[in-house]
Amino acid sequence: MGDRQEQWEAAERLALTLVEGGLQRMAARTLAVFLFTDQDSVTAGEIAARLEASAGAVSGAVKSLLSVGLIERLPAPGSRREHYRLRDDAWARLFTSQNTAFQAMLQAARTGIETTAEHDPAHRRLTQMRDFYEFMLGEIPAMLDRWHRHRQPG
Incomplete structure (x- = not known):
């Protein structure tokens, strides 16, 4: 060492x-x-x-x-x-705290969608952004649960 x-x-x-x-x-x-x-x-x-x-x-x-x-x-x-x-669970806790950032990005995308017309390219991009963050927020709890099970001995 x-x-x-x-x-x-x-x-x-x-x-x-x-x-x-x-x-x-x-x-x-x-x-x-x-x-x-x-x-x-x-x-x-x-x-x-x-x-x-x-x-x-x-x-x-x-x-x-x-x-x-x-x-x-x-x-x-x-x-x-x-x-x-x-903290022993520092990394999972940090990732969980990032939900706040994800929520902010999701809300920003939703607000942008409301201000753009459906045929506008910005509307399409903001919709992709919203869909991404909705997907991520839906996946985080299951991923963290798998992480905690992975860390358990035996």
């Missing part, structure tokens, strides 16, 4: 990939800390130290990751600092 320096280099490469995929830079780097840490939980201060980033930047990234359900806040008796960890 590689040493810690190689792991953190891999973490930074992963963060760059996440940024290219649309995640904000600090949220991507913070997520990489959660993925590559050897600790059960981390504090915002530990993240800031690891990333050599400001407390404010890390705070915003942590809030972002909390809001989409990738990380969770842990009770830390005896500690004055908040502790966080990557």
Whole structure:
């Protein structure tokens, strides 16, 4: 296995990939800390130290990751600092939270359809968009159910 320096280099490469995929830079780097840490939980201060980033930047990234359900806040008796960890079901939870984005896209397509005439090429394109998002929203629950069954041992 590689040493810690190689792991953190891999973490930074992963963060760059996440940024290219649309995640904000600090949220991507913070997520990489959660993925590559050897600790059960981390504090915002530990993240800031690891990333050599400001407390404010890390705070915003942590809030972002909390809001989409990738990380969770842990009770830390005896500690004055908040502790966080990557959720066990982070990826399925993230995909589920994307339903909000899918719903927004679906609604945007429906609104566009209402404003265009049936023979208009925009109407056709918006109808395809609506149909795609309706299909995806219909498929997500069954796919996540299959994922959960796939993960169950035995």
